[in-house]
Amino acid sequence: MKKFIIHTLFFICPVIIIMISMELSLRQIPNDYKLKSEQIEFKKEAVETLILGSSHSLYGINPEYFLDETYNLAHVSQSIDLDYLLLQKYIDELPKLKTVVIRLSYTTLHEQLGETKEAWRLKDYNLYYNLKVSNKLKFNSEVLSVKLKNNLKRLKNYYIKGEVPISVENSGWAFLKKSNGGKSLKELGQIVAQKHTAEDDNLVIENIEYLEKIVNLCNAQNVKVIIVTLPAYKSYIAHLNKAQLDKVISTGLKMDNSYNNCSYLNLMSNESFNTDDFYDADHLNTNGAKKLSLFLDDFIKQTYN
Amino acid sequence: MLFNSIDFAIFVPIVFILYWFVFKSLKSQNVLLIIASYVFYAWWDWRFLGLIIVSTLIDYSIGLAIEKQTNLKSKKAYLTLSILLNLSILGFFKYYNFFIENFNAAFQLFGRDLDLNYLNIILPVGISFYTFQTMSYSIDIYRNKIKPTTNLVAFASFICFFPQLVAGPIERASSFLPQVEKRRVFNYIKATDGLKQILWGLFKKMVIADNCAVFVNDIFENHANYSGSTLLFGAFLFTIQIYCDFSGYSDIAIGVSRLFGFNLKKNFAFPYFSRNIAEFWRRWHISLTTWFKDYFYIPIGGSRGSKWMQLRNTFAIFLVIGLWHGAHWKFVVYGFINALHFVPYIIKGKNTKYTSVIANNRWFPDSKELFGMFHTFLFLVFARIFFRADSLTSAVAFLSGIFSFSVFSLPNLSNTTDALILLILIAFFFIIEWIGRAKEHALEHIFSSYKKQYRIAFYYVLVFLIFYFNGEEQQFIYFQF
Numbered sequence: 001m002k003k004f005i006i007h008t009l010f011f012i013c014p015v016i017i018i019m020i021s022m023e024l025s026l027r028q029i030p031n032d033y034k035l036k037s038e039q040i041e042f043k044k045e046a047v048e049t050l051i052l053g054s055s056h057s058l059y060g061i062n063p064e065y066f067l068d069e070t071y072n073l074a075h076v077s078q079s080i081d082l083d084y085l086l087l088q089k090y091i092d093e094l095p096k097l098k099t100v101v102i103r104l105s106y107t108t109l110h111e112q113l114g115e116t117k118e119a120w121r122l123k124d125y126n127l128y129y130n131l132k133v134s135n136k137l138k139f140n141s142e143v144l145s146v147k148l149k150n151n152l153k154r155l156k157n158y159y160i161k162g163e164v165p166i167s168v169e170n171s172g173w174a175f176l177k178k179s180n181g182g183k184s185l186k187e188l189g190q191i192v193a194q195k196h197t198a199e200d201d202n203l204v205i206e207n208i209e210y211l212e213k214i215v216n217l218c219n220a221q222n223v224k225v226i227i228v229t230l231p232a233y234k235s236y237i238a239h240l241n242k243a244q245l246d247k248v249i250s251t252g253l254k255m256d257n258s259y260n261n262c263s264y265l266n267l268m269s270n271e272s273f274n275t276d277d278f279y280d281a282d283h284l285n286t287n288g289a290k291k292l293s294l295f296l297d298d299f300i301k302q303t304y305n
Numbered sequence: 306m307l308f309n310s311i312d313f314a315i316f317v318p319i320v321f322i323l324y325w326f327v328f329k330s331l332k333s334q335n336v337l338l339i340i341a342s343y344v345f346y347a348w349w350d351w352r353f354l355g356l357i358i359v360s361t362l363i364d365y366s367i368g369l370a371i372e373k374q375t376n377l378k379s380k381k382a383y384l385t386l387s388i389l390l391n392l393s394i395l396g397f398f399k400y401y402n403f404f405i406e407n408f409n410a411a412f413q414l415f416g417r418d419l420d421l422n423y424l425n426i427i428l429p430v431g432i433s434f435y436t437f438q439t440m441s442y443s444i445d446i447y448r449n450k451i452k453p454t455t456n457l458v459a460f461a462s463f464i465c466f467f468p469q470l471v472a473g474p475i476e477r478a479s480s481f482l483p484q485v486e487k488r489r490v491f492n493y494i495k496a497t498d499g500l501k502q503i504l505w506g507l508f509k510k511m512v513i514a515d516n517c518a519v520f521v522n523d524i525f526e527n528h529a530n531y532s533g534s535t536l537l538f539g540a541f542l543f544t545i546q547i548y549c550d551f552s553g554y555s556d557i558a559i560g561v562s563r564l565f566g567f568n569l570k571k572n573f574a575f576p577y578f579s580r581n582i583a584e585f586w587r588r589w590h591i592s593l594t595t596w597f598k599d600y601f602y603i604p605i606g607g608s609r610g611s612k613w614m615q616l617r618n619t620f621a622i623f624l625v626i627g628l629w630h631g632a633h634w635k636f637v638v639y640g641f642i643n644a645l646h647f648v649p650y651i652i653k654g655k656n657t658k659y660t661s662v663i664a665n666n667r668w669f670p671d672s673k674e675l676f677g678m679f680h681t682f683l684f685l686v687f688a689r690i691f692f693r694a695d696s697l698t699s700a701v702a703f704l705s706g707i708f709s710f711s712v713f714s715l716p717n718l719s720n721t722t723d724a725l726i727l728l729i730l731i732a733f734f735f736i737i738e739w740i741g742r743a744k745e746h747a748l749e750h751i752f753s754s755y756k757k758q759y760r761i762a763f764y765y766v767l768v769f770l771i772f773y774f775n776g777e778e779q780q781f782i783y784f785q786f
Binding site: 001003004007008011014015136137138144147148149152 | 310311325491493496497764765768772773774
């Protein structure tokens with residue numbers, strides 16, 4: 001038995017040592033989550049408008065165009081349960097907070113990050129925001145949550161090539177730099193719409209509850225909530241499932257009617273957004289983000305000030 | 306708890322330490338095994354633990370009752386009760402909606418609308434495996450093959466032993482209960498061999514099966530959009546995936562059991578090196594096929610009697626095996642076409658040919674063996690389309706897609722580089738399996754004539770490949786059965 005344990009430990013030790021070294025090195029690499037958690041800490045005394053949501057908000061709402069001090073706390077694939085946890089964590093530390101802008105996309109009610117192929121991103125909330133989003137060991141570690149192949153690439157890019165994987169600006173906003181694969185907006189619209197159409201509505205009730213919790217949390221602090229369905233390209237809208245889309249829109253309208261501190265804006269087919277404003281079928285580019293941000297700022301000024 | 310999860314990688318060493326260092330008496334070790342097994346199962350869904358406990362208590366009591374009876378009639382009554390109870394539990398959870406659907410359809414044919422309601426039933430993981438284990442216990446007592454145990458702890462350990470609880474190998478009381486009732490002694494060779502088998506199982510599951518799944522899922526879900534060659538490639542990958550997924554699971558189960566001093570039944574004997582379909586079924590999911598052979602095929606006549614009787618019994622066993630996989634007509638068809646492929650071998654009396662290892666004491670197979678292997682494998686590639694497709698209709702559409710001119714084009718895959726890497730990994734996997742084909746498992750004596758350092762380096766290569774190429778964590782296919 002002794003021999004077995006010693007031999008096994010000898011075999012496993014190098015693997016464990018490499019894993020620990022990799023974990024420590026990976027955590028040293030700057031990333032958007034770490035940076036944003038630092039930025040919000042730094043700005044928390046001043047923030048008046050907070051933007052939450054997924055990549056739609058991250059790339060589509062630029063705080064630079066808001067009159068109030070605004071910060072964008074959205075992340076790629078961030079689902080409504082995580083929006084709630086982030087808001088819950090920071091709301092008491094944001095004394096000047098007046099408005100929360102939150103997206104209500106086609107997928108918002110039907111998805112939670114932990115249930116998608118992007119679930120590995122949960123580790124970023126655990127590690128860099130100190131949110132307890134998952135108790136699984138896997139989601140509390142860089143090495144265990146991301147494939148070795150991708151982790152080696154990250155290490156090489158940062159430590160050898162000197163590339164810093166940061167995409168966000170000082171305001172928390174980010175713009176899309178990568179190419180969209182050369183596909184036309186028309187082509188992309190159909191592909192993405194199909195990808196975004198849910199197989200079931202198992203999460204809808206839970207996600208509506210999260211939305212209500214967000215509004216209630218804001219209400220308790222006298223904070224207004226603007227729920228926005230962001231503009232999308234016509235080929236995307238054309239291929240959406242009607243029932244899923246109707247559920248999203250009716251939920252937004254219901255929230256608007258039921259809560260005094262809540263407004264719903266459905267800008268999905270807004271005609272002031274044209275081909276030049278889109279990066280791809282469901283994401284705005286820099287121009288589109290400017291247009292939307294100015295629109296939202298105007299809406300806040302007219303409605304609440 | 307999945308075998309390929311971090312949770313399991315922590316769970317096993319904890320149980321191992323408690324088992325060998327803290328709970329040293331036989332009884333306490335068995336109690337620990339029961340607790341560990343229930344924790345393991347509850348990790349998935351604690352609500353169904355009750356079913357295992359009920360199943361355990363039923364067959365423990367009935368086993369004792371059968372033994373107590375002096376006349377055959379009462380023994381038979383108790384056995385019938387055991388079988389009915391076990392099949393009722395299995396039938397309710399696994400086949401209820403299937404039967405309702407077919408009842409409704411059958412009555413509609415005669416213009417009557419029954420409209421019986423479906424139930425939203427979750428299939429408890431492993432139910433088909435442990436139910437078969439408990440049933441065989443009662444049947445063996447009835448047949449006087451074994452004596453019932455009076456030790457409830459030992460019996461519960463036999464039913465819920467965590468390495469094989471959710472997907473087998475389906476153990477028999479005659480081989481497993483004596484191991485539970487006897488004090489286990491730690492064996493270094495057995496334990497290190499167990500670790501090797503676990504390593505190979507993880508490689509098969511995480512590197513080969515899970516990477517095949519990425520292509521397979523896409524191709525089968527969107528088969529209407531793909532060319533014939535892509536569909537053929539998808540069917541080929543599924544044939545590899547299902548073997549690596551299931552035999553990988555069995556390897557890990559057997560390997561983990563060895564760490565605890567147990568020997569489990571061999572479940573796969575390199576089935577893709579079979580020279581005909583009969584040999585394949587002797588080497589594939591051995592614990593299930595032998596179960597059906599002993600408790601179904603032989604009682605209905607087996608290979609005794611005329612050729613017609615043999616054929617009838619062969620069709621019967623394959624249809625039942627098909628249905629065991631799930632409440633779906635596609636599985637029945639899968640069983641049927643396998644039986645159909647058996648026919649010429651039974652007629653010619655060649656179904657018992659090839660009982661030894663292929664190319665024994667040779668490096669390569671001869672042309673006849675090679676042809677047999679290729680022919681059997683190709684048959685499985687096509688047969689398994691019925692196994693994997695969502696429905697019978699999808700399977701037929703998939704097959705018609707293959708039999709089109711586009712089968713002569715190059716497959717149109719979303720990621721050609723990944724596909725090529727996967728093919729290289731599959732080739733590596735087959736080479737290792739070929740080298741170890743005469744052994745208990747592929748790594749049993751791999752490179753044993755080489756220096757220890759080379760062997761260790763090879764194990765590190767496998768560890769690296771597992772970490773580097775591990776695909777998205779996928780549940781084991783056989784968990785759904």
